Amino acid sequence: MKKCKECGKDKNVEDFYKAYSSKDFYQSVCKECKAMIYAKMNNDEREKLDKYKVEYNKNYYEANKEKLSKIRKAKYIQRKKAFENISKENISKEK
Numbered sequence: 001m002k003k004c005k006e007c008g009k010d011k012n013v014e015d016f017y018k019a020y021s022s023k024d025f026y027q028s029v030c031k032e033c034k035a036m037i038y039a040k041m042n043n044d045e046r047e048k049l050d051k052y053k054v055e056y057n058k059n060y061y062e063a064n065k066e067k068l069s070k071i072r073k074a075k076y077i078q079r080k081k082a083f084e085n086i087s088k089e090n091i092s093k094e095k
Contacts, residue, residue: 002026006033 001010005028016026017034027034041049061068 004028004030004033006030006037 002013002016002024003010004016007030009030011030013024013026015030015032016028017031018025019027022028029037038046
């Protein structure tokens with residue numbers, strides 16, 4: 001169970017979009033509230049928001065290239081090790 005920051009209701013985690021950058025891998029706002037928020041926005045506001053996000057991400061990436069590169073490498077190694085462990089477990093189960 002997870003609490004939505006918008007409506008304050010406790011809901012199942014399936015009612016939240018995934019967000020791999022958060023601690024629990026789910027966004028803080030449920031799908032219903034997220035849909036209502038975006039439905040209220042008009043097209044001009046959405047375009048402004050999209051442009052802002054692109055520009056912000058571009059600037060952040062340029063300012064933090066080395067830091068992001070280290071994080072990506074660390075996550076790659078972590079995923080690779082996890083995949084190898086899963087593969088070894090599956091192979092041992094088959095024998």
